[in-house]
Structure formats: C-alpha cells, structure tokens
Amino acid sequence: MAEPVLYVIATPIGNLGDLSARAVSLLGEVDLIAAEDTRHTGRLLAYFNIKSTLISVHDHNEVARAEMIIDQLSQGKRVALVSDAGTPLISDPGYALVRRVREAGYQVSPVPGCCAFVAALSAAGLPSDRFMFIGFLPARRQARLKSLEELVGQSCTLVFYESTHRILDSLQDMIEVFGPAREAVVARELTKTFETFRQGALAELLAWMQADSNQQKGEFVVLVRGAEPVVPDDESVDPRSEAVLRLLADELPPKKAAALAAQITGVHKKRLYELLLQRS
Structure with a gap:
C-alpha cells in the first residue's frame, strides 16, 4: 500500500x-x-x-x-x-x-x-539575479499607492500580478510612484494564443495599452526594473524619501510638507524644501 x-x-x-x-x-x-x-x-x-x-x-x-x-x-x-x-x-x-x-x-x-511569474521573468529581459515577487496589489487606490511607496527604493526587479479590471489603474499608480521613465515589461496571456510581451518605460506601456483595448484583456504579469542604487552624499535624497515628500506636497503647503517629510524620513527639512522649490 x-x-x-x-x-x-x-x-x-x-x-x-x-x-x-x-x-x-x-x-x-x-x-x-x-x-x-x-x-x-x-x-x-x-x-x-x-x-x-x-x-x-x-x-x-x-x-x-x-x-x-x-x-x-x-x-x-x-x-x-x-x-x-x-x-x-x-x-x-x-x-x-x-x-x-x-x-x-x-x-x-x-x-x-x-508558474506565471517565473515564466514571465525568464523571458522579460530584465535583471533576474535578484527579484521580489509581490503578487496582486490591493484593490483600493490608497492602499495600492502605499504598497508601491514601500517598494520605490528596492533595487531588485519587482514582479506583480494584475487583472483585466485594474491593469490601467495599476500602471497609472506605478507611474505616479516610480516615475514615468522607469523601465518595465508587461507580459500578457502567457502560453496562450495571444501571448504578448511589451517592454518600455511605464508611461509608454500605459499609452500603448490605452490605445488598444485588446491589450487590456487577459491575465497580466507586470515586471518593473529596480531603482538605481543610491550614491549617498550630502545633497542627495533617496527615492523613498522623495516619494513621501511628493505625496505630502500634494496635500500641504511646501514648508509643512517638507517639515513633516523630514520627521518621517530623517532627511533635513531644508534639503526637502529646496527640492520642492526646484520642482515647482
């Protein structure tokens, strides 16, 4: 037996x-x-x-x-x-x-x-020596943004699953958090008839998908290249701190946003305030 x-x-x-x-x-x-x-x-x-x-x-x-x-x-x-x-x-x-x-x-x-994410990673052409599998992001936008903010400084390739109903929203939020120029790959309908791989900057991928409703259908793996390593110096602001500052600046005056971001991140508030002025 x-x-x-x-x-x-x-x-x-x-x-x-x-x-x-x-x-x-x-x-x-x-x-x-x-x-x-x-x-x-x-x-x-x-x-x-x-x-x-x-x-x-x-x-x-x-x-x-x-x-x-x-x-x-x-x-x-x-x-x-x-x-x-x-x-x-x-x-x-x-x-x-x-x-x-x-x-x-x-x-x-x-x-x-x-395994969908392993299949996508093997054919995406992004660094595969170090990666982080995230899976599905939260359905609600604020929770989704928060999850992405926690990943903004990761230097390894980030791997997400996404559905037909949220793929456009997720790409838009990735652009807001990671920036429009961050390289990414969308892998759609893996091993099926309409299998598609598309590589480009996040903004390019969103525009491509918005222009063709057929590309919005199916099951998706989204792979995002990791952040460039930060070289510490007195003038630099790391990506996560900058993302926190950007979110606060959307709701608060620059000085208040810089002061609160300084408390959260430990970056000097004067440097954060200067960064806001440079981008205004």
Whole structure:
C-alpha cells in the first residue's frame, strides 16, 4: 500500500501541453484531488481522461477541508492539491492546508511545473539575479499607492500580478510612484494564443495599452526594473524619501510638507524644501 502523501501539483497556465507526464500520472492515481474550482479543474481532468474524485478547497473552506484531508491521509490515502492555473499557493489558496498537513506529520511533496511569474521573468529581459515577487496589489487606490511607496527604493526587479479590471489603474499608480521613465515589461496571456510581451518605460506601456483595448484583456504579469542604487552624499535624497515628500506636497503647503517629510524620513527639512522649490 502506498504511503499517504499530499502532492502539490502545478497545472498549466494556458497551454495544456505544459502539464508534465508525472503530474498526469499522479492525478490519475491519487484517491482525491483538492481543487480551487472543481469545474475548472474538471475540464482539465476530462481533457486527460482522468477520473479521480474532486473536492473544492478555497479561501472560505480551507481550514475545514484540511481536517477532512488529514482524515483521508490517516487512512493511508493519497491526495493532490491543485489551483486553477500554475503552482498552488502562489497568489492562491493552500497555505493553511499545507501547514496543517505538515503539522499532522504527513508528507507534502511538490510536483513542479508552470508558474506565471517565473515564466514571465525568464523571458522579460530584465535583471533576474535578484527579484521580489509581490503578487496582486490591493484593490483600493490608497492602499495600492502605499504598497508601491514601500517598494520605490528596492533595487531588485519587482514582479506583480494584475487583472483585466485594474491593469490601467495599476500602471497609472506605478507611474505616479516610480516615475514615468522607469523601465518595465508587461507580459500578457502567457502560453496562450495571444501571448504578448511589451517592454518600455511605464508611461509608454500605459499609452500603448490605452490605445488598444485588446491589450487590456487577459491575465497580466507586470515586471518593473529596480531603482538605481543610491550614491549617498550630502545633497542627495533617496527615492523613498522623495516619494513621501511628493505625496505630502500634494496635500500641504511646501514648508509643512517638507517639515513633516523630514520627521518621517530623517532627511533635513531644508534639503526637502529646496527640492520642492526646484520642482515647482
């Protein structure tokens, strides 16, 4: 009898030919498949003529399902966890389940495969030796701006996921925080019929997308080049401090904005005030 295992299986992000032979074999052998959306996964299984039992595991039932899956493992059964597309747990449910299964003493084994952000990074032509995966930004604009402000000084490549409904808003906010000239790549509909990579300054990418509504559809990975390293000197203001100053200056008179920004960032208020005057 096989040992009880929870397999975390990556599935295609578009092209069904990307499902590995090992993944196909295991999905057909396990006693139970835990899927984010059973209808979506059901179509994948039908394509490969896999008839294993399906149950749903999503954000709203993950904790309860974990107990059910542990019970199955306690009976010596094998279970597979899949998401709608790509590698489970990457901007998808599954963390609570995997942790609970490990705490219960059962083996969790990955079956590697597709991951949208890794695929995008491999073909984008931006530095890939150091990167930070952010995933989806907050839906509300103020929270989104705050998240971007926290990243403005990062020197590594930044990787985001975005949806059709918010791609234009997110690009506009990136321009506000990172500046219109920051280099970026938009990767759209990876491995699908209309796969698109577009490289350019953030402002150029936004204009390109606004001019063609077809480019606004689908699933997106947005990769933003990291900030240039700051060379400290008495006159320089680091990107994060400058971004804080800019936001405050939108709401306050220059002197008040400079004084408050100085308290937040530690940069001398005179230097910040001079910077505002230079840009007025």
